Amino acid sequence: MRITQGTFSFLPDFTDQQIHEQVQYCIDNGWAVSIEYTDDPHPRNTYWEMWGHPMFDNPDAAAVVFELNECRKVYGSYYIRIIAFDSSPGWESIRLSFIVNRPSKEPGFRLNRTETKGRNIQYSMSPYSSDNPQGSRYK
Amino acid sequence: MEKELEETKPNSKLAQVNLKEEFESSGVDQILSELDDTLIGLKPVKTRIRETASLLLVDKAREKMGLMTESPTLHMSFSGNPGTGKTTVALKIADLLFRLGYVRKGHLVTVTRDDLVGQYIGHTAPKTKEVLKKAMGGVLFIDEAYYLYRPENERDYGQEAIEILLQVMENNRDDLVVVLAGYKDRMDKFFESNPGFRSRIAHHINFPDYSNDELLEIGEIMISDMNYKLNEKSREAFAEYIKLRRKQPHFANARSIRNAIDRIRLRQANRVFKTSKGPINSDVLSIIDEVDVRKSRVFSGGIDS
Numbered sequence: 001m002r003i004t005q006g007t008f009s010f011l012p013d014f015t016d017q018q019i020h021e022q023v024q025y026c027i028d029n030g031w032a033v034s035i036e037y038t039d040d041p042h043p044r045n046t047y048w049e050m051w052g053h054p055m056f057d058n059p060d061a062a063a064v065v066f067e068l069n070e071c072r073k074v075y076g077s078y079y080i081r082i083i084a085f086d087s088s089p090g091w092e093s094i095r096l097s098f099i100v101n102r103p104s105k106e107p108g109f110r111l112n113r114t115e116t117k118g119r120n121i122q123y124s125m126s127p128y129s130s131d132n133p134q135g136s137r138y139k
Numbered sequence: 140m141e142k143e144l145e146e147t148k149p150n151s152k153l154a155q156v157n158l159k160e161e162f163e164s165s166g167v168d169q170i171l172s173e174l175d176d177t178l179i180g181l182k183p184v185k186t187r188i189r190e191t192a193s194l195l196l197v198d199k200a201r202e203k204m205g206l207m208t209e210s211p212t213l214h215m216s217f218s219g220n221p222g223t224g225k226t227t228v229a230l231k232i233a234d235l236l237f238r239l240g241y242v243r244k245g246h247l248v249t250v251t252r253d254d255l256v257g258q259y260i261g262h263t264a265p266k267t268k269e270v271l272k273k274a275m276g277g278v279l280f281i282d283e284a285y286y287l288y289r290p291e292n293e294r295d296y297g298q299e300a301i302e303i304l305l306q307v308m309e310n311n312r313d314d315l316v317v318v319l320a321g322y323k324d325r326m327d328k329f330f331e332s333n334p335g336f337r338s339r340i341a342h343h344i345n346f347p348d349y350s351n352d353e354l355l356e357i358g359e360i361m362i363s364d365m366n367y368k369l370n371e372k373s374r375e376a377f378a379e380y381i382k383l384r385r386k387q388p389h390f391a392n393a394r395s396i397r398n399a400i401d402r403i404r405l406r407q408a409n410r411v412f413k414t415s416k417g418p419i420n421s422d423v424l425s426i427i428d429e430v431d432v433r434k435s436r437v438f439s440g441g442i443d444s
């Protein structure tokens with residue numbers, strides 16, 4: 001099941017050239033761009049691991065694509081996303097976030113039904129991949 | 140719209156290009172004449188840059204007609220003594236490459252060994268990469284590049300920085316241009332022991348020392364840029380100063396001239412302050428007198444920095 005989240009989520013995955021252009025748009029707007037990765041695709045997993053530092057002072061998007069490829073060398077089988085922060089309101093707010101790398105196989109989610117008081121049913125979901133411990137979920 | 144689509148298609152071909160038009164619309168001409176006007180002397184450097192600019196312009200035209208397969212190597216090395224205008228020219232080169240469409244942003248990032256090489260294990264790679272990322276889209280200028288290589292110390296981290304540099308110079312050729320600079324003999328030795336660099340650098344440009352006349356001309360431009368004036372006597376004295384200063388140690392061409400002018404201004408200010416009584420006009424404030432020059436230590440056998 002192909003995970004979708006963030007901006008452009010219904011478009012096909014971007015090429016590096018397209019990533020470059022989107023990131024350049026962010027930089028030209030003065031937003032700080034960072035790279036994050038995770039192997040937990042649960043939609044409530046908001047805080048992913050950060051790759052390096054947020055990039056404040058690189059005028060050209062090639063710098064971000066370069067780091068993205070460094071990140072892929074280590075976490076090529078994980079989800080990787082790019083996030084752009086805007087600090088102009090006086091706090092950091094996310095302007096844009098999109099997935100730039102995903103595992104080759106995305107097994108999807110299990111629907112859990114839990115019977116509670118009065119025969120009520122509580123639903124939850126968990127990624128099949130998180131049956132395995134962190135770090136050994138995607139090959 | 141149609142034209143844009145045309146340009147983004149990698150294999151699209153044009154049947155004709157107009158080199159003259161490209162030359163004029165790119166603004167390259169303007170930079171080249173700026174280079175001619177603002178920099179005194181440096182004939183061989185200017186010629187090389189002109190040649191390189193035409194080559195790149197033709198390459199772009201070839202690319203548009205589908206005749207190019209690979210982007211050209213643009214990394215350069217500038218060798219020459221201190222104060223011969225290497226940094227100044229690098230700035231122009233960045234602008235030039237930007238106008239020609241070979242770098243996307245055209246900024247110049249100037250670094251030396253300390254900005255690239257770390258103090259402890261694991262410090263160097265991130266430091267070098269940070270600098271490289273900052274320079275992407277522009278030109279990275281590495282001054283006194285040979286300090287990166289210290290063969291006498293086996294465990295020197297400079298080697299690590301060199302390896303990352305070489306990798307990025309090769310793999311990210313479209314993202315940044317690297318200019319290595321330093322004194323001629325030491326640069327030659329550096330390239331001898333680092334063949335990787337030599338083969339990645341397409342343009343070696345040599346910066347000759349300035350003649351005394353050129354230095355005088357440079358000095359006069361600097362002086363008038365600061366809204367000062369020489370008179371006949373002080374010009375003569377300044378010419379003599381240049382002759383003497385050149386023979387002294389630590390002579391740094393145009394930079395020595397700039398430093399000398401700073402000290403001359405100091406002496407001029409002191410003189411004006413001590414001798415003036417009552418109101419003075421702008422001439423008094425801007426004319427450099429013979430004594431302001433001749434009081435320099437250089438005339439009495441001393442050494443100026």
Ligand SMILES: Nc1ncnc2c1ncn2[C@@H]1O[C@H](COP(=O)(O)OP(=O)(O)OP(=O)(O)O)[C@@H](O)[C@H]1O
Nearest residue numbers: 177178179220221222223224225226227357393394
């Ligand atoms: N041809 C020239 N005409 C006018 N000014 C010049 C010329 N060459 C150099 N200068 C001036 O001399 C000063 C020193 O030049 P620059 O910093 O470019 O030298 P450099 O070769 O980079 O020296 P270093 O090797 O010591 O770094 C600058 O202030 C520059 O403006």
Ligand SMILES: [Mg+2]
Nearest residue numbers: 225226227282
């Ligand atoms: Mg310099």
